Amino acid sequence: MSELEPLSPLEALELWLERLQSTRSEATIESYRYRMQSFVEWCDEEEIDNLNDLTSRDVFRYDSERRSEGLSPATLKTQLGTLKLFLEFCDRLEAVPEGLYEKVEVPTVELAERVNDELVRAERAEQILEDLELYDRASRRHAIFAIAWHCGCRLGGLRALDLEDCFFEPSDLDRLRHQDDIDHEALEEVDLPFLYFRHRPETDTPLKNKKQGERPVALSDDVASLIKSYIQVKRAKRSDGDRRPLFTTEKGDNARVSKSSIRRDIYILTQPCRYGTCPHNRDEENCEALKHGHEARCPSSRSPHPIRTGAITHMRDEGWPPEVVAERVNATPEVIRAHYDHPDPIRRMQSRRSFLNKEADT
Structure with a gap:
């Protein structure tokens, strides 16, 4: 790798987000900006004003601090996953030590963890x-x-x-x-x-x-x-x-x-x-x-997306067909089933029972 090019964390973030504008929606870019805010602030607090100076030990310390703040597993996964993408971009710019992004350990999140931690229940x-x-x-x-x-x-x-x-x-x-x-x-x-x-x-x-x-x-x-x-x-x-x-x-x-x-x-x-x-x-x-x-x-606070997830799940628990929910919330039935349809088993059984009773009455 050639000599590193000096670049501040904030400047690198703006370059990355600008590069993504042709392939990502504005909402996605804003979500990336929001997720990276804590990292930019952390670099400022640690007086890291040049990404050339960022080391794998720094990445580990930032990771440890985020994990100690009580973030949900799903939130931690998205934030560290975004950081890894950002550092990979910086690697291509030769602004960070080669392969630094590979040091970011993105936690895996089981479906049950994702549901319990992110979804806002009815x-x-x-x-x-x-x-x-x-x-x-x-x-x-x-x-x-x-x-x-x-x-x-x-x-x-x-x-x-x-x-x-x-x-x-x-x-x-x-x-x-x-x-x-x-x-x-x-x-x-x-x-x-x-x-x-x-x-x-x-x-x-x-x-x-x-x-x-x-x-x-x-x-x-x-x-x-x-x-x-x-x-x-x-x-x-x-x-x-x-x-x-x-x-x-x-x-x-x-x-x-x-x-x-x-x-x-x-x-x-x-x-x-x-x-x-x-x-x-x-x-x-x-x-x-x-x-x-x-x-x-706050460990209990939630962003707008878990409200959407909870609302969609509630509609399904109430017996709404995926196709009807999909049109209401502007998603495909396949996306509803794969990413939003996290049923409470008892409620889903009750909705099936109600559906069967209606069918029997007709």
Whole structure:
């Protein structure tokens, strides 16, 4: 290997993410950036400002620190796996010692571990919604969590929603009557309420599956009522150019809430101590996970994706066919079965029993 080229961790990260733009979705790139944030911060704390100086012992120390922070096995696997990909890229740039990426030990995660550690169960989601109903009704966080759980949508889909994507009253349907891709006859019989997820990359709100990700998603009356209350009372009345975001910020240059803000809201809402007591015997007055920007350090906190996973699993436990769930959450039935369908055996047996009883009655 030739002489190493000096490169800071942050500069290398930006180069890597820029290189990935042609082959990865924006959501994937943002997830990589988020996962690598702790490594960049760690390098800064350790005064490693040149990746040339990074050694296998440093990688081992970082690995050990991450493992000691109480991260779930699945989270640890994704973060260290991303670090390995990043260091492999740096290896090709000749910015780190040759073969350093091979020193990263990515833990394996059994399916059961992944389910138990990441998936948000229905009971926990319902408890969070009950707490929000009691202590923070119709807040932005309440509306975000309710939609995420009820629709099983992705983070990017939540952020992309506008007021005009909310259909509560018959008059709202007028917004669809001029569109060529809408069956106008179906509009005469469509049931309300629903949300319409739209792909608008030109204004920085793409959906992961692009145009194929566009879909209307039915809402329950309770969730629709909550969203309407949020819009009428708690939503900051701001515009994003010609658009009116559903989820807005109180101040700042950007009216539309950022992905990082939504992610932080979810981390906060899934911390048990926010509306109860800490199950980890931590000093709640001095817990680092209660500090701004460190919410993910709570062992019980979860990112938006486990909300989606839990919602999908709950739909399947309730007896929804994979094909129906797939259309609602914008995934294929095969993906549902392979990556999201983690059944509780007792509930799944009950749903099969209900299905068989219905078949017997017909």
